[in-house]
Amino acid sequence: MTSVEILDLVIIVALIIGWRMTWLATRVDRANVRAERTWAALDAALVRRAQRALELVLITDIDPATTLLVSDAANAALEPNLSRHDRERAESDLSHVLDAVGPMLPSSSSRLESDRARASICRRLHNDAVATALSLRRRRTVRLLQLAGRAAEPRPFEMAEGQFAL
Amino acid sequence: MTSPGSSLRVGIVCPYSFDVPGGVQNHVLGLARYLRHAGHRPSVLAPGELGRATEGLDVEDFASVGAAVPVRYNGSVARVNFGPLSAARVRHWLRKGQFDLLHIHEPITPSISLLTLWAAEQPVVATFHAATPRSRSMQLAGGVLRGAIEKIDAGIAVSESARNVVVQHLGRDAVVIPNGIEFKDFARWCPSTGAVLSLSKGSGHLASSSRPSDHPRLIFLGRLDEPRKGLDVLLAAVPLIMKSRPDLEVIVAGQGSRPLPEWCCSLGMISLEAKIALLGSADVFVAPHLARESFGIVLLEAMASGVPIVASELPSFLDVLGSPQDEGRLGEVFAAGDSGALAASVLSVLDRPNPLRTLRAQEAARRYDWSAVGATVVAVYRAALSAAPAPLAETSIG
Numbered sequence: 001m002t003s004v005e006i007l008d009l010v011i012i013v014a015l016i017i018g019w020r021m022t023w024l025a026t027r028v029d030r031a032n033v034r035a036e037r038t039w040a041a042l043d044a045a046l047v048r049r050a051q052r053a054l055e056l057v058l059i060t061d062i063d064p065a066t067t068l069l070v071s072d073a074a075n076a077a078l079e080p081n082l083s084r085h086d087r088e089r090a091e092s093d094l095s096h097v098l099d100a101v102g103p104m105l106p107s108s109s110s111r112l113e114s115d116r117a118r119a120s121i122c123r124r125l126h127n128d129a130v131a132t133a134l135s136l137r138r139r140r141t142v143r144l145l146q147l148a149g150r151a152a153e154p155r156p157f158e159m160a161e162g163q164f165a166l
Numbered sequence: 167m168t169s170p171g172s173s174l175r176v177g178i179v180c181p182y183s184f185d186v187p188g189g190v191q192n193h194v195l196g197l198a199r200y201l202r203h204a205g206h207r208p209s210v211l212a213p214g215e216l217g218r219a220t221e222g223l224d225v226e227d228f229a230s231v232g233a234a235v236p237v238r239y240n241g242s243v244a245r246v247n248f249g250p251l252s253a254a255r256v257r258h259w260l261r262k263g264q265f266d267l268l269h270i271h272e273p274i275t276p277s278i279s280l281l282t283l284w285a286a287e288q289p290v291v292a293t294f295h296a297a298t299p300r301s302r303s304m305q306l307a308g309g310v311l312r313g314a315i316e317k318i319d320a321g322i323a324v325s326e327s328a329r330n331v332v333v334q335h336l337g338r339d340a341v342v343i344p345n346g347i348e349f350k351d352f353a354r355w356c357p358s359t360g361a362v363l364s365l366s367k368g369s370g371h372l373a374s375s376s377r378p379s380d381h382p383r384l385i386f387l388g389r390l391d392e393p394r395k396g397l398d399v400l401l402a403a404v405p406l407i408m409k410s411r412p413d414l415e416v417i418v419a420g421q422g423s424r425p426l427p428e429w430c431c432s433l434g435m436i437s438l439e440a441k442i443a444l445l446g447s448a449d450v451f452v453a454p455h456l457a458r459e460s461f462g463i464v465l466l467e468a469m470a471s472g473v474p475i476v477a478s479e480l481p482s483f484l485d486v487l488g489s490p491q492d493e494g495r496l497g498e499v500f501a502a503g504d505s506g507a508l509a510a511s512v513l514s515v516l517d518r519p520n521p522l523r524t525l526r527a528q529e530a531a532r533r534y535d536w537s538a539v540g541a542t543v544v545a546v547y548r549a550a551l552s553a554a555p556a557p558l559a560e561t562s563i564g
Binding site: 023027030031034037038040041042044045114117118121122124125126127128129131132135 | 316319321337338339542545546548553554
């Protein structure tokens with residue numbers, strides 16, 4: 001083989017490797033973006049769920065014990081700047097409380113039910129996105145070349161959903 | 167982001183042709199009908215002709231990618247599309263449709279579903295029915311499929327078992343949303359109306375008149391010539407049943423032809439109306455499927471009609487009926503492929519009728535009505551959209 005041929009071969013191999021790397025970087029980026037956006041959606045859905053629960057017990061005519069129970073749990077979940085762990089616990093507590101008071105709630109609670117279902121779906125989408133992002137990040141090429149950049153490693157959001165787990 | 171009540175423009179992709187009946191096709195049609203009814207604007211892309219399938223929907227809601235090619239895939243013959251011409255038609259449909267969201271069925275099949283997933287720029291919801299490839303074929307196909315799978319924003323699986331396949335073999339998760347049925351259509355048939363059926367043997371149609379009420383009637387629905395539907399298991403069991411029930415009437419309905427014993431009455435392909443009436447007149451419904459049934463839709467339709475159920479022990483059937491150990495299960499189950507066990511189950515249903523269980527089964531089937539199932543699908547649409555990137559300032563194309 002002449003040196004020109006060898007050079008051609010090297011260039012072709014370099015191009016193929018470069019293309020593969022770009023493709024992998026695209027996938028890593030897409031997975032990271034998806035994890036971030038699904039988190040934003042989950043966050044919003046959880047806030048909406050807590051607000052709806054508050055609204056329901058404060059506006060409707062319901063016994064004070066139930067009101068206190070639900071508003072306490074909802075306020076705890078709506079607390080700003082909770083650590084991830086505390087947030088997970090507060091949201092789980094709210095799920096349990098909502099399950100417990102379910103029979104006491106007025107029939108207009110169907111919107112709360114759909115908010116709970118929505119949060120459950122959003123959580124599944126988020127954890128799914130996190131799993132994809134993590135499995136890509138664990139690949140040797142991605143770690144060696146730091147294709148994930150400086151984006152923080154995503155974490156699944158673990159919480160109890162009560163009866164509305166889908 | 168779309169507001170909660172807004173009307174959605176949904177592009178639905180069905181990989182299989184509407185020329186032939188099938189679970190995925192029926193699901194897509196039911197979903198499109200529900201969406202239209204709920205004020206959304208669905209558009210369905212599918213191979214082949216549309217024909218009678220469009221009833222209840224506007225023809226302009228459909229687009230065809232042209233004739234499909236029959237290919238063996240996942241144990242049955244599927245008519246699917248592939249190649250550059252199909253890809254171009256998919257891209258044209260996507261451009262014209264201006265969809266808020268795409269809902270792709272069986273995304274990982276060699277079909278327009280995969281082509282659409284590949285070309286999609288909108289948020290993608292994908293429903294996994296049965297044809298999810300196993301890890302081995304995924305590995306063979308390599309990174310291309312991986313990339314496509316990662317484009318799915320929200321996965322839906324039609325049953326817990328379908329979800330397990332998605333989790334194990336694709337490494338993705340999915341929300342379980344069962345297939346829908348038109349509950350009212352099936353439950354409205356009631357023997358007291360007097361519209362009892364008799365069958366003119368071999369003529370393939372149902373006539374309204376009285377039938378001899380003392381003959382127990384056994385029904386099988388499904389393709390006759392496809393081994394995995396299990397008709398052979400049923401036919402082997404019937405002589406055993408007839409030993410104690412010589413007056414048993416056996417009626418099978420479905421596509422395909424094959425030699426049948428003379429005591430077995432075949433109706434061929436029947437209309438929806440005829441199916442509803444037939445189920446309403448039955449004393450026992452048998453689902454002897456051997457494998458790979460992704461979702462027991464026929465089972466649910468039979469349950470909604472109030473017919474006692476005998477079904478093989480497939481994971482997807484147990485999802486619907488409850489496990490064999492479960493005291494409260496909604497029908498008799500037997501080991502798949504075991505004719506003797508099938509015969510015993512049928513006899514126990516005929517000899518000891520359990521109207522309460524049949525009623526409970528009917529109530530259970532109500533949960534699968536499109537009004538409930540469709541609302542959950544739309545909730546997934548909203549969730550996928552709320553996690554989708556804000557649309558960029560659209561540059562208008564062509």
